[in-house]
Amino acid sequence: MTTPTFDINAAIQALREGKDLTGKDGILTPLIKQLTEAALAAELDGHLASTEGANRKNGKTTKTVKSPLGNFELNTPRDRAGTFEPQLVKKHQTQLTDEMERKIIGLFSLGSSYQDIRAHIEDMYGMSVSNGTVNAITDKLLPELQAWRERELEPLYPVIWLDAIHYKIKENGRFISKAVYTILALNVDGKKELLGLYLSDNEGAHHWLSVLTDLYNRGVKDILIACVDGLKGFPEAIATIYPQTEVQLCVIHQIRNSMKYVASKHQKAFMADLKCVYKAATLNAAEMALDELETKWGDKYPVVIKSWRNKWALLSVYFKYPDYVRTAIYTTNAVEAVHRQFRKLTKTKGGFANENSLLKLLYAGILKASERWTHPIQNWNLTLSQLSIHFEGRLENHIDL
Structure with missing residues (x-):
């Protein structure tokens, strides 16, 4: 086997002169080349020793190989019989490791643009990659994404949050708005889990019904509490697939919608009175505060009061639970936090x-x-105990008691 002839003294001198260790013309690139060629020569020697009949070395082939330390010309040995199949760097392999691919996908997952990814790879590895290459590498996520979207789910989730976010997608030569449906859940261990992403032309109860049907077909047979925004028909869609599920309308969505109809000069005072409703200690106290809100503001803002009255059965569900349970279920903040993460990724993309x-x-x-x-x-064990009481018989087979 050929011994690598990396010149350590020359490398030290280059380092003193301020040359880079890695990247184009990096100090360590010749060492990687020599070590790789030595390993391939050893592979061929082993192959020849184990092969019966006449066979011998037959020169070398050259190809450019990309490595994390820089590009280099690799001389791969051949045998006369053509039976040698190198394993370290296979015949059509042009990358020494998949580190660069992992780096590209890592940058992509942070929301970096293709231009920024290309610049970063050029800076790190001294190699130029095209937008097509970056796209081909990130496309390797697609089969994994499809498997994730089709994976089997747990039979019961104590809490799920459902919401949608909208994006512009090019279709037939023009950009149209589409809704991405996001389902975030708490599993029986109290850990967050994103159950799926679904794409539709618009947000509506009909489309949510198809999403819930898919969850059911993937193994979700029971949901204790579903936290949703105020989309019309949403609770009915949930009841169609999960008739035993308790629906909690997002109080924060209701507040935002209410304030659209309150004059700016009244908003501060109205919010102070409204807070007495949704922050009340008990359901009875909340209903008394709602009566007082109507007495004070009903003449000025009858539409707002009527909305709270009409939705009260679904808005007030959380009052039956202690504070540590209420915090988790009275808003869709958990799934909106996921959407904030999405917006960070997509903010530079029109x-x-x-x-x-x-x-x-x-x-x-x-x-x-x-x-x-x-x-x-936080407080998951206490929350689980409360849910076991309120949903008697539905949790026992899914948790270790």
């Missing part, structure tokens, strides 16, 4: 060329965000 270009970016963001979802939410 629109997307196709659905896949959007979904693979959001999926990369999910992988990044879920790295932090390793612990149960």
